[in-house]
Amino acid sequence: MKFxxxxxxxxxxxxxxxxxxREHVLGMIKKTYGSYGFMQIETxxxxxxxxxxxxxxxxxxxxxxxxxxxxxxxxRALQKGxxxxxxxGLRYDLTVPLARYYANNKEQLPAPFKALQIGSVWRxxxxxxxRFRQFTQCxxxxxxxxxxxxxxxxxxATASMLTRIFAEINVTDFTIHINDRQLLGAVxxxxxFTQEQVGSVLISLDKFDKIGLDGIEKELLQNGYDAAxxxxxxxxxxxxxxxxxxxxxxAGIDRARLPQEAADNLAQIIECVxxxxxxxxxxxFDPTLVRGMGYYTGPxxxxxxxxxxxxxxxxxxxxxxxxxFSGQDVCASGFSIGFERIVTILKDHMQGGYRRKEEAxxxxxxGKVPQARRMQVLADAARLREAGAIAxxxxxxxxxxHQIERLEAEGYNRxxxxxx
Amino acid sequence: MKFxxxxxxxxxxxxxxxxxxREHVLGMIKKTYGSYGFMQIETxxxxxxxxxxxxxxxxxxxxxxxxxxxxxxxxRALQKGxxxxxxxGLRYDLTVPLARYYANNKEQLPAPFKALQIGSVWRxxxxxxxRFRQFTQCxxxxxxxxxxxxxxxxxxATASMLTRIFAEINVTDFTIHINDRQLLGAVxxxxxFTQEQVGSVLISLDKFDKIGLDGIEKELLQNGYDAAxxxxxxxxxxxxxxxxxxxxxxAGIDRARLPQEAADNLAQIIECVxxxxxxxxxxxFDPTLVRGMGYYTGPxxxxxxxxxxxxxxxxxxxxxxxxxFSGQDVCASGFSIGFERIVTILKDHMQGGYRRKEEAxxxxxxGKVPQARRMQVLADAARLREAGAIAxxxxxxxxxxHQIERLEAEGYNRxxxxxx
Numbered sequence: 001m002k003f004x005x006x007x008x009x010x011x012x013x014x015x016x017x018x019x020x021x022r023e024h025v026l027g028m029i030k031k032t033y034g035s036y037g038f039m040q041i042e043t044x045x046x047x048x049x050x051x052x053x054x055x056x057x058x059x060x061x062x063x064x065x066x067x068x069x070x071x072x073x074x075x076r077a078l079q080k081g082x083x084x085x086x087x088x089g090l091r092y093d094l095t096v097p098l099a100r101y102y103a104n105n106k107e108q109l110p111a112p113f114k115a116l117q118i119g120s121v122w123r124x125x126x127x128x129x130x131r132f133r134q135f136t137q138c139x140x141x142x143x144x145x146x147x148x149x150x151x152x153x154x155x156x157a158t159a160s161m162l163t164r165i166f167a168e169i170n171v172t173d174f175t176i177h178i179n180d181r182q183l184l185g186a187v188x189x190x191x192x193f194t195q196e197q198v199g200s201v202l203i204s205l206d207k208f209d210k211i212g213l214d215g216i217e218k219e220l221l222q223n224g225y226d227a228a229x230x231x232x233x234x235x236x237x238x239x240x241x242x243x244x245x246x247x248x249x250x251a252g253i254d255r256a257r258l259p260q261e262a263a264d265n266l267a268q269i270i271e272c273v274x275x276x277x278x279x280x281x282x283x284x285f286d287p288t289l290v291r292g293m294g295y296y297t298g299p300x301x302x303x304x305x306x307x308x309x310x311x312x313x314x315x316x317x318x319x320x321x322x323x324x325f326s327g328q329d330v331c332a333s334g335f336s337i338g339f340e341r342i343v344t345i346l347k348d349h350m351q352g353g354y355r356r357k358e359e360a361x362x363x364x365x366x367g368k369v370p371q372a373r374r375m376q377v378l379a380d381a382a383r384l385r386e387a388g389a390i391a392x393x394x395x396x397x398x399x400x401x402h403q404i405e406r407l408e409a410e411g412y413n414r415x416x417x418x419x420x
Numbered sequence: 421m422k423f424x425x426x427x428x429x430x431x432x433x434x435x436x437x438x439x440x441x442r443e444h445v446l447g448m449i450k451k452t453y454g455s456y457g458f459m460q461i462e463t464x465x466x467x468x469x470x471x472x473x474x475x476x477x478x479x480x481x482x483x484x485x486x487x488x489x490x491x492x493x494x495x496r497a498l499q500k501g502x503x504x505x506x507x508x509g510l511r512y513d514l515t516v517p518l519a520r521y522y523a524n525n526k527e528q529l530p531a532p533f534k535a536l537q538i539g540s541v542w543r544x545x546x547x548x549x550x551r552f553r554q555f556t557q558c559x560x561x562x563x564x565x566x567x568x569x570x571x572x573x574x575x576x577a578t579a580s581m582l583t584r585i586f587a588e589i590n591v592t593d594f595t596i597h598i599n600d601r602q603l604l605g606a607v608x609x610x611x612x613f614t615q616e617q618v619g620s621v622l623i624s625l626d627k628f629d630k631i632g633l634d635g636i637e638k639e640l641l642q643n644g645y646d647a648a649x650x651x652x653x654x655x656x657x658x659x660x661x662x663x664x665x666x667x668x669x670x671a672g673i674d675r676a677r678l679p680q681e682a683a684d685n686l687a688q689i690i691e692c693v694x695x696x697x698x699x700x701x702x703x704x705f706d707p708t709l710v711r712g713m714g715y716y717t718g719p720x721x722x723x724x725x726x727x728x729x730x731x732x733x734x735x736x737x738x739x740x741x742x743x744x745f746s747g748q749d750v751c752a753s754g755f756s757i758g759f760e761r762i763v764t765i766l767k768d769h770m771q772g773g774y775r776r777k778e779e780a781x782x783x784x785x786x787g788k789v790p791q792a793r794r795m796q797v798l799a800d801a802a803r804l805r806e807a808g809a810i811a812x813x814x815x816x817x818x819x820x821x822h823q824i825e826r827l828e829a830e831g832y833n834r835x836x837x838x839x840x
Contacts, residue, residue, distance in 0.1 A: 003746055004468045005524045008508050011464035013521050015528060019460040023450070030443070035805040037782070037812025039830060040439040044431035044554050045465065045540065046485070048424045065466070066488045068506055070544050085505065086488055088428050101433050104425045108435060110826035112814055120465065124490050134464050147815045149785065152798065160805075272795055276802050326423055362457070365569065375692055378572065382696050385455040385580075392457025394532055395567045406530040410459060 010125070010133030016410055021354035022136075025165060025343060026118065029138060032161035036153055038116040038140050043097040045120065046088040051100055053089075054325065058293070060092040063123040065133075090122040094139045095334075096325070102143055103326035112145035114153070118339075130344065141334035143322070150333040151269045151299050151317065155283070156276045158313055158335050162303065163278045165342060169349035171305070172280035174312070178270065178301045179289040181316070182262040183250075187287075190254035191233035192226070199294065201225075201233070206290035213237055240287055246270075249287050266299060295321040301335070308345065312338045360390040361414040362407050364400065368420040377418055430545070430553030436830055441774035442556075445585060445763060446538060449558060452581040456573055458536040458560050463517040465540065466508040471520055473509075474745065478713070480512040483543040485553075510542040514559045515754075516745070522563055523746035532565035534573070538759075550764065561754035563742070570753040571689050571719050571737065575703070576696045578733055578755050582723065583698045585762060589769035591725070592700035594732070598690065598721045599709040601736070602682040603670075607707075610674035611653035612646070619714065621645075621653070626710035633657055660707055666690075669707050686719060715741040721755070728765065732758045780810040781834040782827050784820065788840040797838055 007013050014022070030040065046067055053061055066086035069077055077083035091097050094117045102113070117139045127133060140157065142150040155176060162174060184205070188198045204219045211219070213234055220230045236252040246267050250258055266285065273283055291300040291314060300316030315335035323329035346354070361384055363377050381391035396417065397403040404415055427433050434442070450460065466487055473481055486506035489497055497503035511517050514537045522533070537559045547553060560577065562570040575596060582594060604625070608618045624639045631639070633654055640650045656672040666687050670678055686705065693703055711720040711734060720736030735755035743749035766774065781804055783797050801811035816837065817823040824835055 002470045003474060003520075003523075004471055005520060005746065007464050007520075007524070008466045008468060011466065013464075013525055014462040015525060016459035016461060019462060023460060035808075035810055037780075037810055037814075039436035040443060041436055042434035042439060044427050044433075046428045046431065046542075046554070048428060050422045051424055054423060065490075065508075067510075068486045068488050070485075088485075090487075100423075100425060100427075103423075104427070105433055105435060110823065110830060111817065114812065122466075134466070145815055149794075149813055149815055153813060156798070156802075268791060271791065272798055275795065276798065326425065360457075371688060371691065374569075375695065378576070378692055378696065382576075388455075390455055390457055392534065393569055393573060394457075395565055395569055397531065403530065410530060 008133075010127035012132060012134070017353045020356060020411070021346060021350075022343060024354060024356075025339070025346065028164050029118065029161055029337070029339075030116070032164060033116045033140055033157055036114070036157040036160075038114045038157065040116045040118070041101060042117070042119065043091075043094075043101050045090055045122075047091050047097060047100065049084065049086050049089045051096055052092070060123060063092060063125055065090040065122045065124055091119075092123050093121055094119060094137050094336075095321075098139070098141060098143075099322045099325040102322060102330065103328060106328075111143075112150070113143045115139075115141045115143065117141075130340075132340075136339045138337040138339040139334055140337070141332060143330050143332045145333070146319075146331045148265050148269050148272075148299070151301070152272045154315065154333060154335045155269070155273050155301060158303065158337065159273070159277050159281050159283075161337075162313070162342075163281060165346070169346060171345075171349070172278065173282075174280075174303055174305045175282045175284060176273075176301060176303050177284055177286035177289045178266065178299060179286050180259075180262045180266050180299050181296045182259040182298065183253075183266070183287070184290065186253055186257045186259050186262075187236050188233060190257035191236070192229035193233065197225070202290050205237075205288060206292060208237075208288040208290075237288060242284075244285065244287070246285050249285070262298065269299060291316055293318075299333070305345065308341075310338070310341060312341050312345070314338075355411050356390075358388065358390050359384070359414065360412045361392075361416060362404075362412045363391070363393045363416045363418055364396040364403065365393065366396050366417075366419045369418055370420070373418065373420075377416075380416075428553075430547035432552060432554070437773045440776060440831070441766060441770075442763060444774060444776075445759070445766065448585050449538065449581055449757070449759075450536070452584060453536045453560055453577055456534070456577040456580075458534045458577065460536045460538070461521060462537070462539060463511075463514075463521050465510055465542075467511050467517060467520065469504065469506050469509045471516055472512065474516075480543060483512060483545055485510040485542045485544055511539075512543050513541055514539060514557050514756075515741075518559070518561060518563075519742045519745040522742060522750065523748060526748075531563075532570070533563045535559075535561045535563065537561075550760075552760075556759045558757040558759040559754055560757070561752060563750050563752045565753070566739075566751045568685050568689050568692075568719070571721070572692045574735065574753060574755045575689070575693050575721060578723065578757065579693070579697050579701050579703075581757075582733070582762075583701060585766070589766060591765075591769070592698065593702075594700075594723055594725045595702045595704060596693075596721060596723050597704055597706035597709045598686065598719060599706050600679075600682045600686050600719050601716045602679040602718065603673075603686070603707070604710065606673055606677045606679050606682075607656050608653060610677035611656070612649035613653065617645070622710050625657075625708060626712060628657075628708040628710075657708060662704075664705065664707070666705050669705070682718065689719060711736055713738075719753070725765070728761075730758070730761060732761050732765070734758075775831050776810075778808065778810050779804070779834065780832045781812075781836060782824075782832045783811065783813045783836045783838060784816040784823065785813065786816045786837075786839045789838055790840070793838065793840075797836075800836075 067088040069087045077085050121137050122134050185198050188201045204216050250263050295318045296316040297319045298317035302311045302314040304311050317333040319331040381393050384391040487508040489507045497505050541557050542554050605618050608621045624636050670683050715738045716736040717739045718737035722731045722734040724731050737753040739751040801813050804811040
């Protein structure tokens with residue numbers, strides 16, 4: 001019999017210390033979003049293969065773990081030769097399942113609906129350091145709210161959640177960047193790009209952090225765009241100073257092209273959210289923020305922390321996406337929390353790992369301890385548990401020093417040796 | 421584009437009310453077992469197909485959802501014609517993954533190791549009422565403890581957990597049945613069955629609750645066993661009165677066959693656990709308890725509740741199973757909690773579903789409310805959250821009565837309508 005000890009390639013066994021940290025973070029996520037009225041939901045990890053391959057998932061559709069048909073269905077598909085062998089697949093994100101869930105259960109849910117989803121997703125990516133084939137995603141979405149209350153609640157809830165979590169490692173500073181897809185489009189159009197060119201231009205602008213405006217200029221010219229149009233375009237961004245206001249930035253856009261409503265909307269969101277932020281948390285208008293996915297339609301936002309080259313959360317309004325999927329138009333805005341990234345940052349800052357604060361007592365019982373004494377110890381342990389402590393009753397090992405070391409590593413801080 | 425609204429066959433979308441109940445129960449499970457020193461661990465949902473089909477999983481191996489190979493591996497398998505098309509499968513229980521996990525991570529874990537696993541498992545069973553193709557399992561296991569402290573901790577922790585959970589529905593009574601595989605074997609051998617026949621005899625005895633001793637007699641005779649041996653065997657069980665002690669029962673067994681150590685061990689477990697049980701919880705020696713799986717080697721136990729035709733938890737000692745799997749012998753004892761069954765019982769008793777006790781306030785904001793007033797409401801909501809309440813800020817719907825009804829169904833108990 002062949003037995004393989006290691007987990008499937010690209011996937012992890014979670015040790016107790018990992019789990020304590022993850023559960024602690026999940027607890028704070030659920031509690032904070034819960035207090036804002038987000039309701040936890042869950043969908044099966046498997047989705048119909050048709051839904052997963054409907055071309056809304058972008059490159060992720062190439063990375064699906066497919067689940068094979070069974071029994072007669074499988075035989076039929078195999079005989080056909082070119083038949084689809086899979087009927088299901090593991091979800092690669094929580095957005096496709098949310099669209100299906102909402103279409104399926106809408107009648108039973110409040111409107112607007114504030115959803116919290118926490119769950120594993122799977123991608124048959126090439127495993128790399130810090131990139132796994134099974135990982136946890138955490139999404140909040142507000143469906144059916146076309147007002148900017150959606151963005152206000154999404155951003156202030158997320159800021160509150162991150163503030164709580166990072167307080168544990170004495171990190172109080174992070175930055176929420178906000179922009180609007182309509183503004184991004186208006187700048188490009190007002191510079192002289194056509195509507196069809198906007199998508200490609202934004203792909204270049206998205207590289208601002210990596211290649212700067214000079215790099216973007218080079219790339220746009222290489223892509224064959226008119227030098228005068230490119231210059232018009234970049235002039236707007238060259239004028240951007242840190243802390244620029246929306247009004248100042250909009251002054252650089254052709255008035256006829258300016259989506260005044262979107263600009264006012266963005267200003268209103270910022271005005272509402274800022275007073276609710278803790279010290280150290282910045283909410284800044286960032287005219288170069290693009291967010292990769294093509295489905296965003298309005299405000300977009302992203303959270304960064306100094307010293308980390310990745311964002312720790314990102315999202316935006318995607319009013320037409322669920323409708324394209326399910327055939328029922330629903331406005332929507334969401335924030336995806338980089339759970340694994342947050343855990344990584346916490347681990348970086350916690351030498352020796354995350355430790356719970358409870359008293360944790362291990363009773364180590366020698367081999368010849370009589371029954372009456374054992375019963376006494378069990379009663380002592382029960383009393384400690386009743387009082388909120390952790391208590392474990394274990395047989396004493398021959399190598400007691402090693403046993404205690406291991407238990408200390410798992411957070412035990414008191415040891416009672418019980419001999420005959 | 422074909423979009424399917426319903427979940428994959430036999431699987432469920434969890435509505436917010438379901439999730440509140442499930443999360444509440446999970447919280448109590450984690451807290452109680454945590455206080456007994458059980459450490460939460462997690463394994464990937466996918467396992468190597470070789471591990472899942474190693475003949476330790478019984479009938480479950482026929483129900484595996486297989487995950488297809490990808491890319492060149494898949495092409496090669498398809499060309500071969502008779503090649504295995506799957507390299508992974510979804511786990512059908514948490515025991516196979518635990519055996520692999522322990523073999524893989526033993527060096528980093530305390531010994532004995534008290535594990536708590538909570539996770540989904542998948543079986544391509546025929547869906548029936550209350551039986552799903554994805555469901556949650558919850559297992560506690562103690563690996564590396566050959567003493568009966570393992571059983572004492574497993575049983576008293578589970579009793580404590582169930583007591584807490586059922587207190588919510590004012591149910592204080594349930595029964596823990598305990599027996600020992602060695603005793604079961606001794607009765608059969610002392611009646612005159614051979615060692616080879618024991619397994620088949622126990623399969624009949626396992627039907628005691630359904631068909632009674634008369635039914636068992638009929639079945640044993642139909643199976644061709646000697647009438648005198650069958651009569652010898654059943655005489656022992658005919659003498660069983662409710663509340664029979666281990667000593668009384670053992671008096672009916674051939675002294676030479678009696679596994680005195682196992683009987684003493686069982687008596688010791690009962691003596692240690694009983695004082696720790698809450699009023700209403702019974703721990704009884706049940707000489708007809710068999711537990712289906714063949715891998716048990718010592719004490720076995722099961723929890724039942726009056727009025728339910730199924731057990732809500734069950735387990736036992738399985739000292740040789742992990743070794744057969746991983747090649748490294750490890751003694752082990754475990755308890756599997758019927759999470760879905762517990763949730764079903766709670767739902768049965770909770771008219772109108774599970775409700776949290778916090779204050780939950782919904783601010784419903786009319787369309788023309790000015791920005792300053794909105795900011796005031798947001799600040800009010802923030803203060804409520806700070807004080808531990810749930811507060812949500814939503815645009816007011818045209819059909820406000822319907823909106824409030826839906827929110828009430830989700831536990832909101834205060835509504836603030838904000839007009840211009």
